[in-house]
Amino acid sequence: MNTVIFRTLAPFLTALMLLFSLFVLLRGHNEPGGGFIGGLIAASALAIYGIARGIRPVRHALWFHPMTIAATGLFLACLAGLVSMVAAVPFMTGLWIYPSLFGVEIPLSTVMLFDFGVYLVVVGAITSIALALEREDF
Template structure:
């Protein structure tokens, strides 16, 4: 595992995979993808980084504890469900807005927020398990 090639390439691979995971997350509503898959891709990306460089750089790069990220995701998902209170519709009803951004209509919804929460929970939970298992001394 500790070849020079792998260790040099890993950060680029991780960056690409993270970007890809967000892409998969965002396109999930209409094409194959979504929060679960995106989260798993992002977790694998971080695992690769950890295997190549050790877990300290991963923890530093994440800034937050991965479990905090997961908890924030759960909070986002709950908020996405609760927004419907203000529209006087049942819990978890999807609400959509269509703001114009530079002349392009960008559909935004509580459903997307929810999917984002799912993404963060999966990334956070899987990464924290992986990081906890990896040995400090690599």
């Protein structure tokens, strides 16, 4: 599996897939996609990188421990639910704002933050399992 071609291509493939996963995450509200799928794509991207280059580079590239990423995701998801408390509406009510950036209206919402949390949990949890399963004896 560790051919030169694969090892050379893997980082680009991973980068592309990560980018794609974000795209899938963000478009999820209106078209097929979302946090779960995006997270799974990102997790497979990291798995490809791991198979090609070994665990250490993946851990290095991630910077944080994958479980930290997952925990951050869970925290953000909770936070997205709790924002509604400030607005005095029931827990988890979706709240939207439409700030305009360079003349373009960008819809932002707690729902998006929540989906981002889902994304991070899925990436973090699956990556940490995959990385832990790969042998670390080198």
